[in-house]
Amino acid sequence: MSGIMILAAIAVLLGVFGVWRRAADGRMRSSARADTSRLSAAQIGDRLGEQATLVQFTSAFCAPCRATRRILDEVAQMVPGVKHVDLDVEQHLDLARELNISRTPTVLVLDAGGAIVRRASGQPRKADVIAALGEAMPA
Numbered sequence: 001m002s003g004i005m006i007l008a009a010i011a012v013l014l015g016v017f018g019v020w021r022r023a024a025d026g027r028m029r030s031s032a033r034a035d036t037s038r039l040s041a042a043q044i045g046d047r048l049g050e051q052a053t054l055v056q057f058t059s060a061f062c063a064p065c066r067a068t069r070r071i072l073d074e075v076a077q078m079v080p081g082v083k084h085v086d087l088d089v090e091q092h093l094d095l096a097r098e099l100n101i102s103r104t105p106t107v108l109v110l111d112a113g114g115a116i117v118r119r120a121s122g123q124p125r126k127a128d129v130i131a132a133l134g135e136a137m138p139a
C-alpha cells in the first residue's frame with residue numbers, strides 16, 4: 001500500500017512540475033541584470049537595430065529554435081527599426097555563459113543602446129515579443 005502512495009505522490013509532483021513548466025516556457029520576463037547588462041554590436045557580431053534588437057541563442061539540434069526564428073523574423077519585418085540576430089550557442093559560448101543562457105532557444109530583447117530589457121527561455125509567443133518590444137522602444 002505504501003508503494004502505491006509513493007507512486008501517486010510522484011505522479012502528482014510530476015504533474016505539478018509539468019503544468020508549471022508549460023506555463024513558464026517562452027514567457028518574456030524582465031532581465032534580472034537589465035540595468036547592468038548591455039550587448040554591443042561586436043559581441044553579437046552584427047549591428048544593433050535602430051529601435052531594438054531581438055537576439056536569439058540557438059543550437060543545431062533545437063526544434064523550437066526554428067519556430068522561434070520564424071516568429072522573430074516576422075516581428076522584425078513587421079516593426080520598423082527592429083533587427084533579429086541569431087547566435088549559435090556553441091560559437092558564442094563565452095557570451096552565453098556570461099548571460100546565463102542555460103537552454104535554447106533563449107531570446108533577449110535589447111533596446112537601441114543594447115541594454116537587455118526582456119528575456120525568454122523557450123519559444124515565445126509572437127504577442128509577447130511585440131509587447132516586450134513596446135517596452136524596449138521609445139514612445
